[in-house]
Amino acid sequence: MKRLLLLPILLLISGITANAQxxxxxxxxxxxxxxxxxxxxxxxxxxxxxxxxxxTAKGRFKIFSPxxxxxxxxxxxxxxxIETPVTVTANQNLEIPATRLAENAYELNExxxxxxxxxxxxRNSVYNVRTISSEMIRLRGATELKNILNTELxxxxxxxxxxxITNPELMGVSGAGIKILLDGVPMMDRGVERESLGQIDxxxxxxxxxxxxxxxxxxxxxxxxxxxxxITKRGGQDQxxxxxxxxxxxxxxxxDAFSGKGTHNEFLGFNWQKDxxxxxxxxxxxxxxxxxxxxTGREQEWxxxxxxxxxxxxxxxxxxxxxxxxFNGADESLRLLGPISNSPKVSDKExxxxxxxxxxxxxxxxxxNLSIDAAAAxxxxxxxxxxxxxxxxxxxxxxxxxxxxxxxxxLNTLFxxxxxxxxxxxxxxxxxxxxxxxxxxxxxxxSGSPVINDYSFFLSSQWQINEAIQLKPGFxxxxxxxxxxxxxxxxxxxxxxxxxxxxxxxxYARGFRAPTLRELYFYMKxxxxxxxxxxxxxxxxxxxxxxxxxxxVKSTPDxxxxxxxxxxxxxxxxxxxxxxxxxxxxxxxxxxxxKNKTTGGEWNNTLYWKGLQASLGFAYIGQxxxxxxxxxxxxNTPKFVWSPELNSNISYLVPKINTNVSLFYKFSGERSAYVxxxxxxxxxxxxxxxxxxxxxxxxxxKTINKYLSVNGGVRNLLxxxxxxxxxxxxxAHTNDGNSSLGYGRSYFLGLTMNWAKK
Numbered sequence: 001m002k003r004l005l006l007l008p009i010l011l012l013i014s015g016i017t018a019n020a021q022x023x024x025x026x027x028x029x030x031x032x033x034x035x036x037x038x039x040x041x042x043x044x045x046x047x048x049x050x051x052x053x054x055x056t057a058k059g060r061f062k063i064f065s066p067x068x069x070x071x072x073x074x075x076x077x078x079x080x081x082i083e084t085p086v087t088v089t090a091n092q093n094l095e096i097p098a099t100r101l102a103e104n105a106y107e108l109n110e111x112x113x114x115x116x117x118x119x120x121x122x123r124n125s126v127y128n129v130r131t132i133s134s135e136m137i138r139l140r141g142a143t144e145l146k147n148i149l150n151t152e153l154x155x156x157x158x159x160x161x162x163x164x165i166t167n168p169e170l171m172g173v174s175g176a177g178i179k180i181l182l183d184g185v186p187m188m189d190r191g192v193e194r195e196s197l198g199q200i201d202x203x204x205x206x207x208x209x210x211x212x213x214x215x216x217x218x219x220x221x222x223x224x225x226x227x228x229x230x231i232t233k234r235g236g237q238d239q240x241x242x243x244x245x246x247x248x249x250x251x252x253x254x255x256d257a258f259s260g261k262g263t264h265n266e267f268l269g270f271n272w273q274k275d276x277x278x279x280x281x282x283x284x285x286x287x288x289x290x291x292x293x294x295x296t297g298r299e300q301e302w303x304x305x306x307x308x309x310x311x312x313x314x315x316x317x318x319x320x321x322x323x324x325x326x327f328n329g330a331d332e333s334l335r336l337l338g339p340i341s342n343s344p345k346v347s348d349k350e351x352x353x354x355x356x357x358x359x360x361x362x363x364x365x366x367x368x369n370l371s372i373d374a375a376a377a378x379x380x381x382x383x384x385x386x387x388x389x390x391x392x393x394x395x396x397x398x399x400x401x402x403x404x405x406x407x408x409x410x411l412n413t414l415f416x417x418x419x420x421x422x423x424x425x426x427x428x429x430x431x432x433x434x435x436x437x438x439x440x441x442x443x444x445x446x447s448g449s450p451v452i453n454d455y456s457f458f459l460s461s462q463w464q465i466n467e468a469i470q471l472k473p474g475f476x477x478x479x480x481x482x483x484x485x486x487x488x489x490x491x492x493x494x495x496x497x498x499x500x501x502x503x504x505x506x507x508y509a510r511g512f513r514a515p516t517l518r519e520l521y522f523y524m525k526x527x528x529x530x531x532x533x534x535x536x537x538x539x540x541x542x543x544x545x546x547x548x549x550x551x552x553v554k555s556t557p558d559x560x561x562x563x564x565x566x567x568x569x570x571x572x573x574x575x576x577x578x579x580x581x582x583x584x585x586x587x588x589x590x591x592x593x594x595k596n597k598t599t600g601g602e603w604n605n606t607l608y609w610k611g612l613q614a615s616l617g618f619a620y621i622g623q624x625x626x627x628x629x630x631x632x633x634x635x636n637t638p639k640f641v642w643s644p645e646l647n648s649n650i651s652y653l654v655p656k657i658n659t660n661v662s663l664f665y666k667f668s669g670e671r672s673a674y675v676x677x678x679x680x681x682x683x684x685x686x687x688x689x690x691x692x693x694x695x696x697x698x699x700x701x702k703t704i705n706k707y708l709s710v711n712g713g714v715r716n717l718l719x720x721x722x723x724x725x726x727x728x729x730x731x732a733h734t735n736d737g738n739s740s741l742g743y744g745r746s747y748f749l750g751l752t753m754n755w756a757k758k
Contacts, residue, residue: 214511
C-alpha cells in the first residue's frame with residue numbers, strides 16, 4: 001500500500017522539470033493589500049515559466065525571470081490573480097511599482113476552505129463557518145485539541161474513564177455525528193467515539209474551521225451535526241526554519257518535573273522550502289501522569305497517558321500545481337490501574353493504540369475556469385487491550401486469563417476523493433465529484449474479517465443569481481456493501497446579501513451516518529456483557545434546517561466588529577441504539593429503534609481593536625425528550641429540555657512589553673434528560689440533571705527576542721473537578737453522583753525557540 005501511494009508522487013515529480021539555465025535578471029518589488037498593508041505569503045510566478053516565489057512578512061519579493069517580455073502573476077490564497085507585464089534585461093535587477101491586491105488584509109487572514117470550491121473570504125462563504133486562528137491556538141498554550149475546543153459554543157466533551165477516550169458533542173449530537181477532518185481528509189475511528197481528535201499534534205495545526213449543520217453532500221457519512229476541519233501548517237515565508245518547544249504543566253496540585261505526575265510536552269520540527277519545493281518533519285511527546293482525585297490506593301480518576309506523535313511531509317507548488325504528501329503517526333498508551341481488594345492480586349488494563357496515516361493531495365489549476373482536486377489516504381490502525389494480574393506479595397505480573405481480558409482490533413481504511421470545479425460562466429459553477437471508502441477490520445471481538453466498500457457520486461453547483469443572491473444546491477448518491485444507504489442526499493444552501501453590512505444565510509440539508517464496522521460485526525461476551533453486532537442495520541439520517549444573519553461593520557485598519565445570530569433544527573431518524581435481541585431477555589444488539597431532535601440558537605460577536613481581540617457568545621440548545629409522546633404511559637413531560645451556554649475569549653497585546661494577556665471562558669448550563677424509572681405504580685419518566693459549571697484559562701505569552709518566546713498561565717482557573725449528577729437511574733433506585741470534568745486548577749510554563757533562515 002505504501003508503494004502504491006508513492007507511485008503517483010514519482011510519476012508527478014518525473015513530469016516537473018528544473019529551471020533551465022536562461023539569461024535574465026531578478027524582479028524585485030512589494031505587494032500590498034487593498035487597504036495598504038503589506039501582503040505576506042502571496043505566490044508570485046512568471047507566466048509560462050517555472051520560476052516562483054513568495055512575498056515576505058513585509059510584503060517584499062525577489063524572483064528570477066528570463067530576459068525579454070514577461071508577465072508577473074500575483075496569486076493570493078483566494079486564487080485571485082493580478083498580472084503585470086514587464087521587460088527584463090539580462091544581469092540586471094528590475095524594480096517594479098508596488099502591486100495592490102483586490103483583498104483587504106483581514107479578508108486574507110479570514111480565508112476558509114472547508115466545503116468551498118476554492119479558498120475564499122469568510123464573509124463570501126455560503127456556509128456559516130467558525131474559525132480558530134493560528135494566533136489564538138498559540139495563545140492557548142494547548143498540548144491537546146480538547147484544550148482548544150472546550151470553550152467553543154455548542155461543543156462539549158465527555159470522558160469514558162474505563163477506556164480513557166474523550167468524546168466531543170456538537171449542537172447536542174455526540175461524536176458519532178461529527179466528521180473529523182485533517183486537511184479535508186476524514187480521520188478513522190474504531191466506533192462512534194472520536195478518539196482521533198486526541199491523536200493530532202497541536203504543534204502542527206495552522207487553524208481550525210468548524211461548520212455546523214450537515215455537510216453530507218460534500219463529506220459523506222458522519223457529517224450530520226457538522227465538521228471540524230483541522231488544517232495543518234505547510235511551509236511559510238522562510239527558506240529553512242527549526243522550531244523547538246517544551247512545556248510543563250501540573251495536574252491540579254500533582255507534579256513531577258519532566259516525567260511522572262503532571263503533563264509534559266516536548267516538540268521538535270523543521271521546515272525547508274525553495275523554488276516551490278517544501279519538506280517538513282516533526283515529533284512530539286505528550287506524557288500525562290494521571291490524576292488520582294477521589295480515588296484511593298492505586299486507582300486514578302484520570303488515566304495516565306504516554307503519547308508519541310510524528311509527522312513528515314513533502315510537496316511542490318507553483319502557479320498551476322499544488323502536490324503534497326504527509327505522514328502522521330501516533331503511538332499511545334493509557335493505563336487503568338485496578339483497585340486493591342481482599343484478593344491477593346489486582347487486575348490492570350493497558351490500552352495501546354497505533355495509527356499510521358498517509359495522505360496524498362493535489363490541486364491542478366488548469367485555467368481560470370477549470371481546476372481539479374484529488375485526495376487519497378490510507379490509515380492503518382490498531383488498538384490492543386492488555387490485561388494483567390499483579391500479585392501484591394511478590395510483584396509478579398502475568399497475563400489475565402479471564403474471558404475477554406485480551407483484545408486486539410486491527411482496522412484499515414483506504415480513501416479517495418476527486419472533484420472538478422468548472423466555471424460555466426462567471427455566475428455559475430459546477431462541482432462534480434467521486435468518493436471511495438474501503439473499511440476493513442479484524443479482531444478477537446469482530447466477527448470474521450469484514451470489508452465494507454462505499455462508492456459515492458456527488459454534484460454541487462453555485463449560482464450567483466444576481467449581486468445579492470447566491471444559491472448552492474447539491475446531491476449525493478451512495479452505494480454501500482455493508483448497510484442500506486439513503487438513496488439520495490440533497491442539500492440547498494442560500495446566501496442573500498441584504499446590504500453592505502448584513503448577510504442572510506438559509507439552508508436545508510439531509511445528513512446521514514453509516515453504521516460503524518463495530519456496530520455491524522462486533523460481539524462481546526463475558527461475565528458482565530452479552531453484546532452482538534447487527535449486519536441488518538440501516539444508516540441514520542436527518543432533515544436539518546439552519547439560518548443565520550451576520551452583521552459586519554465597515555472595517556478600518558484599527559477596528560473591526562462582527563455579529564452572527566443563528567438558529568437550527570435537526571430531526572434524526574433510524575437512530576442506532578442498544579436494545580434486546582429479538583426473542584432474548586439478556587442479549588443486547590444494535591437496532592434502528594430511536595429518534596432524536598435538536599434545536600436552538602447561537603449569538604456570536606467578535607471585536608478587533610488595535611491590540612485587543614475579544615469574542616462574546618451565547619447559545620441555547622434543546623434536546624428532544626423521546627418519552628414526551630408516550631403521555632398515556634409515562635405522563636406529561638416536555639418535548640424538549642434546554643441548556644444555555646455562554647463563552648468569551650479575550651486577548652490583549654501590551655506593546656511596551658510585547659506580551660499577550662488572554663482569558664478563555666465558558667459557562668455550560670445545567671443539562672437535563674428524562675430516564676425511565678421503575679416505581680410501585682409502574683414505569684415513569686424521571687428527570688435526570690447534570691449540574692452547571694464554569695471553565696476558564698488564563699495565559700500569558702511574551703516574545704523575548706526573534707528566537708525565543710515564553711508562555712505560561714493557569715488552566716482550569718476556577719478549579720473544576722466534577723459536576724453533580726442527580727436523578728440517574730440504577731435498577732429501582734435513584735443514583736446521585738458526580739461526573740469527572742477536570743483535574744483542578746493547573747499551572748503551566750513553556751518555552752519556544754524558533755530559528756529561521758530567510
